[in-house]
Amino acid sequence: MDKETNITICCPSRGRPDLAKRMEQSAYDTAKWPDKIKVKFYLNDDDPTLDQYKKHNLRDVDIGPDRSTVMSWNVLAESEHSKMYKMVGDDAEFITPAWDLIFLDQMLQHPDGIFAIGTATGKKHGMEHQTCPHPTIARQWRDALGYFWPPQFHHWCLDSYTKDLAVAVDRYIFLEDVMIKVKKITQDSTAKRIRTSSIQLRDEWLYNKTKECFFPDDVKRLRKAMQ
Numbered sequence: 001m002d003k004e005t006n007i008t009i010c011c012p013s014r015g016r017p018d019l020a021k022r023m024e025q026s027a028y029d030t031a032k033w034p035d036k037i038k039v040k041f042y043l044n045d046d047d048p049t050l051d052q053y054k055k056h057n058l059r060d061v062d063i064g065p066d067r068s069t070v071m072s073w074n075v076l077a078e079s080e081h082s083k084m085y086k087m088v089g090d091d092a093e094f095i096t097p098a099w100d101l102i103f104l105d106q107m108l109q110h111p112d113g114i115f116a117i118g119t120a121t122g123k124k125h126g127m128e129h130q131t132c133p134h135p136t137i138a139r140q141w142r143d144a145l146g147y148f149w150p151p152q153f154h155h156w157c158l159d160s161y162t163k164d165l166a167v168a169v170d171r172y173i174f175l176e177d178v179m180i181k182v183k184k185i186t187q188d189s190t191a192k193r194i195r196t197s198s199i200q201l202r203d204e205w206l207y208n209k210t211k212e213c214f215f216p217d218d219v220k221r222l223r224k225a226m227q
């Protein structure tokens with residue numbers, strides 16, 4: 001293995017220090033090569049629970065002003081040089097041993113790096129529809145599109161758009177045997193900040209407009225990057 005980080009896990013978090021620590025620990029504990037992955041957090045400087053995060057001694061943290069989760073996922077990814085990148089929420093928990101090795105095997109099968117990975121989350125709907133709530137991509141995907149995850153959204157729909165692109169170029173990989181469990185918290189103060197009808201309607205409107213206006217160009221960029 002070379003010195004390059006294999007996988008960077010990007011996670012904005014607010015008001016959930018215990019869950020953030022659980023997610024981080026589960027990722028390192030189950031990785032085949034824990035020294036070759038990085039879990040990186042973005043925390044808000046106005047978070048009332050910031051001191052509790054600090055007590056958990058998270059390994060890699062950026063702290064700054066409140067901003068959209070999509071911006072945080074992208075900026076965290078842009079700050080690291082890795083083979084692959086995964087966006088997660090702080091409610092995720094890595095269950096499957098050697099999940100990083102399984103992800104890296106996809107790079108061997110698709111060395112051009114044009115693919116998106118989805119996994120089991122513990123939700124029946126997700127398994128039946130092979131959803132992609134926390135997509136994993138390679139650096140070549142970002143280089144082809146100019147972004148890791150579509151930056152126009154605030155929080156919603158970027159997973160659907162990423163999966164749509166991967167399906168369009170026949171490179172969506174659903175790993176049903178890999179479990180990254182998602183608790184999906186809906187009632188705490190953090191969830192209520194983003195689970196508003198205005199934010200959801202805005203992102204759904206943007207999703208439809210993006211599919212109409214920009215999707216064909218993004219597909220062309222991905223196809224051009226494919227070997």
